[in-house]
Amino acid sequence: xxxxxxxxxxxxxxxxxxxxxxxxxxxxxxxxxxxxxxxxxxxxxxxxxxxxxxxxxxxxxxxxxxxxxxxxxxxxxxxxxxxxxxxxxxxxxxxxxxxxxxxxxxxxxxxxxxxxxxxxxxxxxxxxxxxxxxxxxxxxxxxxxxxxxxxxxxxxxxxxxxxxxxxxxxxxxxxxxxxxxxxxxxxxxxxxxxxxxxxxxxxxxxxxxxxxxxxxxxxxxxxxxxxxxxxxxxxxxxxxxxxxxxxxxxxxxxxxxxxxxxxxxxxxxxxxxxxxxxxxxxxxxxxxxxxxxxxxxxxxxxxxxxxxxxxx
Amino acid sequence: xxxxxxxxxxxxxxxxxxxxxxxxxxxxxxxxxxxxxxxxxxxxxxxxxxxxxxxxxxxxxxxxxxxxxxxxxxxxxxxxxxxxxxxxxxxxxxxxxxxxxxxxxxxxxxxxxxxxxxxxxxxxxxxxxxxxxxxxxxxxxxxxxxxxxxxxxxxxxxxxxxxxxxxxxxxxxxxxxxxxxxxxxxxxxxxxxxxxxxxxxxxxxxxxxxxxxxxxxxxxxxxxxxxxxxxxxxxxxxxxxxxxxxxxxxxxxxxxxxxxxxxxxxxxxxxxxxxxxxxxxxxxxxxxxxxxxxxxxxxxxxxxxxxxxxxxxxxxxxxxxxxxxxxxxxxxxxxxxxxxxxxxxxxxxxxxxxxxxxxxxxxxxxxxxxxxxxxxxxxxxxxxxxxxxxxxxxxxxxxxxxxxxxxxxxxxxxxxxxxxxxxxxxxxxxxxxxxxxxxxxxxxxxxxxxxxxxxxxxxxxxxxxxxxxxxxxxxxxxxxxxxxxxxxxxxxxxxxxxxxxxxxxxxxxxxxx
Numbered sequence: 001x002x003x004x005x006x007x008x009x010x011x012x013x014x015x016x017x018x019x020x021x022x023x024x025x026x027x028x029x030x031x032x033x034x035x036x037x038x039x040x041x042x043x044x045x046x047x048x049x050x051x052x053x054x055x056x057x058x059x060x061x062x063x064x065x066x067x068x069x070x071x072x073x074x075x076x077x078x079x080x081x082x083x084x085x086x087x088x089x090x091x092x093x094x095x096x097x098x099x100x101x102x103x104x105x106x107x108x109x110x111x112x113x114x115x116x117x118x119x120x121x122x123x124x125x126x127x128x129x130x131x132x133x134x135x136x137x138x139x140x141x142x143x144x145x146x147x148x149x150x151x152x153x154x155x156x157x158x159x160x161x162x163x164x165x166x167x168x169x170x171x172x173x174x175x176x177x178x179x180x181x182x183x184x185x186x187x188x189x190x191x192x193x194x195x196x197x198x199x200x201x202x203x204x205x206x207x208x209x210x211x212x213x214x215x216x217x218x219x220x221x222x223x224x225x226x227x228x229x230x231x232x233x234x235x236x237x238x239x240x241x242x243x244x245x246x247x248x249x250x251x252x253x254x255x256x257x258x259x260x261x262x263x264x265x266x267x268x269x270x271x272x273x274x275x276x277x278x279x280x281x282x283x284x285x286x287x288x289x290x291x292x293x294x295x296x297x298x299x300x301x302x303x304x305x306x307x308x309x310x311x312x
Numbered sequence: 313x314x315x316x317x318x319x320x321x322x323x324x325x326x327x328x329x330x331x332x333x334x335x336x337x338x339x340x341x342x343x344x345x346x347x348x349x350x351x352x353x354x355x356x357x358x359x360x361x362x363x364x365x366x367x368x369x370x371x372x373x374x375x376x377x378x379x380x381x382x383x384x385x386x387x388x389x390x391x392x393x394x395x396x397x398x399x400x401x402x403x404x405x406x407x408x409x410x411x412x413x414x415x416x417x418x419x420x421x422x423x424x425x426x427x428x429x430x431x432x433x434x435x436x437x438x439x440x441x442x443x444x445x446x447x448x449x450x451x452x453x454x455x456x457x458x459x460x461x462x463x464x465x466x467x468x469x470x471x472x473x474x475x476x477x478x479x480x481x482x483x484x485x486x487x488x489x490x491x492x493x494x495x496x497x498x499x500x501x502x503x504x505x506x507x508x509x510x511x512x513x514x515x516x517x518x519x520x521x522x523x524x525x526x527x528x529x530x531x532x533x534x535x536x537x538x539x540x541x542x543x544x545x546x547x548x549x550x551x552x553x554x555x556x557x558x559x560x561x562x563x564x565x566x567x568x569x570x571x572x573x574x575x576x577x578x579x580x581x582x583x584x585x586x587x588x589x590x591x592x593x594x595x596x597x598x599x600x601x602x603x604x605x606x607x608x609x610x611x612x613x614x615x616x617x618x619x620x621x622x623x624x625x626x627x628x629x630x631x632x633x634x635x636x637x638x639x640x641x642x643x644x645x646x647x648x649x650x651x652x653x654x655x656x657x658x659x660x661x662x663x664x665x666x667x668x669x670x671x672x673x674x675x676x677x678x679x680x681x682x683x684x685x686x687x688x689x690x691x692x693x694x695x696x697x698x699x700x701x702x703x704x705x706x707x708x709x710x711x712x713x714x715x716x717x718x719x720x721x722x723x724x725x726x727x728x729x730x731x732x733x734x735x736x737x738x739x740x741x742x743x744x745x746x747x748x749x750x751x752x753x754x755x756x757x758x759x760x761x762x763x764x765x766x767x768x769x770x771x772x773x774x775x776x777x778x779x780x781x782x783x784x785x786x787x788x789x790x791x792x793x794x795x796x797x798x799x800x801x802x803x804x805x806x807x808x809x810x811x812x813x814x815x816x817x818x819x820x821x822x823x824x825x
Contacts, residue, residue, distance in 0.1 A: 003417070004418050
């Protein structure tokens with residue numbers, strides 16, 4: 001069941017798992033309340049948006065592409081929720097996810113039809129999406145109906161919606177990207193697009209599906225985020241673009257495509273949430289946090305690229 | 313036609329008066345042949361003779377203009393590769409389509425994985441199936457290995473396994489042995505014999521005439537799109553093939569080697585030079601000498617070639633050129649010292665495939681033609697035109713991308729570019745891989761004329777005939793070390809293979825046995 005590339009891809013997640021366990025152990029020993037249920041529940045509600053967005057980014061990276069519009073889509077989704085959740089109620093959620101999918105379609109169309117480099121195309125999408133967001137919601141505000149919060153975040157138990165949703169989404173993604181032909185096609189395409197094409201994979205289908213999945217997941221992350229802060233914020237997603245790439249790389253996903261496992265993305269996203277949490281506990285300046293995150297990104301790249309060069 | 317023996321059975325494949333033109337350029341002119349189940353047909357011809365076009369028509373990659381094909385008596389005109397595959401025609405292209413991050417089994421069954429009731433891939437069944445297939449074919453490759461870890465020979469085997477897994481009636485192999493060592497090529501030929509015994513018809517393209525003579529039941533020779541010979545086994549000789557391919561007998565394939573080479577001064581020497589991938593090695597080449605470097609596949613040839621061109625530099629020992637110490641730390645240093653090297657993989661290492669021929673020709677000669685660091689366009693054009701004439705590069709337009717040239721002409725571009733700089737040492741690594749016999753001979757004579765100008769040549773090759781024909785001296789590599797040296801008067805295939813297969817010299821009788 002775990003033969004071939006699946007085994008190798010699971011192995012790539014180990015460094016992230018070790019990092020996560022180590023960070024949890026250090027934090028727990030420094031502050032005993034860390035393992036308390038309230039704190040863990042709080043962390044899992046912080047993890048949910050980060051994990052969703054990182055999953056999307058990882059899937060795009062499997063195909064050898066990159067999505068720099070993740071942050072902008074998150075912000076857009078919060079703006080959409082802040083304007084539509086009160087008039088539309090729960091219907092606002094599918095609308096928000098649909099808009100995320102549409103963003104993915106635009107990026108994929110640029111890459112597929114006009115052969116624009118994925119990095120550049122998603123950067124252009126990011127700029128356009130940000131413009132739309134600022135037109136809808138020029139400054140943080142709006143209102144998200146409290147009913148959403150009550151359903152999603154009110155429980156202080158660990159086994160509550162945030163953790164359940166995270167586990168369900170990642171369980172589904174693990175199966176889909178390990179054992180489905182769609183997943184196999186995406187890995188194959190990311191590994192060598194020309195060879196995968198010659199073996200019958202459709203580049204079009206791969207590019208559209210990864211960007212649409214990433215768009216929907218980023219919108220889901222933004223939706224969840226807006227529910228947690230009960231409002232919208234046109235800039236809240238900005239930090240997520242680098243964070244998701246950083247987490248995916250830390251999780252063992254190759255920047256060059258074709259390798260990695262969704263669980264690595266989950267472990268690394270959790271580790272990053274812990275790091276952010278620690279920074280906040282230490283009352284570290286947000287600018288210093290930004291510098292630290294950049295450093296983590298570089299270290300992750302150096303660590304995993306070194307492994308790669310050794311194999312070649 | 314010389315064959316009337318099998319007129320009583322219906323052929324599997326009949327190709328009648330097949331023609332194809334690209335614009336006004338006619339590439340196939342009325343080619344007709346037939347092939348029975350359980351037969352091997354070799355398709356032979358120089359680069360650009362129309363072999364690939366014919367194979368692409370058969371496998372659905374290209375349409376045709378005139379002519380008819382039938383498969384098992386039914387009309388056959390596939391318009392896509394999928395249609396051809398459905399009709400039972402499988403093709404293995406020269407360029408492999410291995411997926412580096414998937415396992416061998418996942419690559420072989422990519423897109424047709426066995427699935428369970430939920431539509432999920434049955435990963436264990438997939439690998440077990442591939443293991444059975446590979447074992448049946450006699451390939452010692454684990455289905456669990458990743459594509460990126462496979463050698464060139466193993467990649468080729470996986471490609472063939474993938475094609476065979478679809479149980480085709482007709483299997484087409486485009487130069488299956490071009491990138492393989494002699495031993496690996498022999499195993500592919502044995503496999504063809506086994507597949508043929510199961511009733512499969514096989515068409516293979518090859519430049520290696522000895523394997524054509526050995527393996528083909530039937531041979532078709534193309535020259536400039538016309539069929540110049542069709543014959544059955546035993547009814548043709550090597551010379552017949554060459555005449556049909558080239559249009560004339562090819563004498564003096566190799567240049568004459570002057571005897572006084574052994575007294576020339578030393579041009580280039582390695583003294584205990586090595587690096588992480590290569591144990592310290594000693595060798596020297598004289599002015600005007602061709603030193604052949606023989607060896608089985610993967611005995612250090614690639615690390616040596618990479619070190620000599622500065623790609624993975626030597627880290628210990630001493631390197632001398634014309635008696636002077638040389639620091640060979642990078643490709644730029646190698647070029648500056650007058651070391652030209654022609655890589656084995658011209659497509660990825662030797663050429664900028666999508667750039668015009670003109671730019672590829674002038675890429676390294678730019679220094680001579682530039683003024684204050686800017687290029688002179690007219691100088692560049694003159695240079696490219698001169699190179700085209702001098703090396704007889706067959707193209708009408710120097711502005712075409714170099715990828716559109718045939719393999720032999722691409723190799724001439726690589727040579728022309730490097731030789732513009734008057735090198736002192738020329739390092740050749742499989743210089744005639746995938747090159748037709750006529751171009752091959754042209755390249756050999758080019759090397760001969762270079763040595764007359766004092767250029768020392770290091771010829772790394774797996775082709776024993778080439779080594780024997782061209783070298784003044786041969787050394788053999790075994791596990792990265794030099795396992796023996798043979799002088800020109802003692803050259804023989806047996807002597808080389810003997811030294812190449814291990815350092816300890818066995819008694820003389822063992823060689824003769």
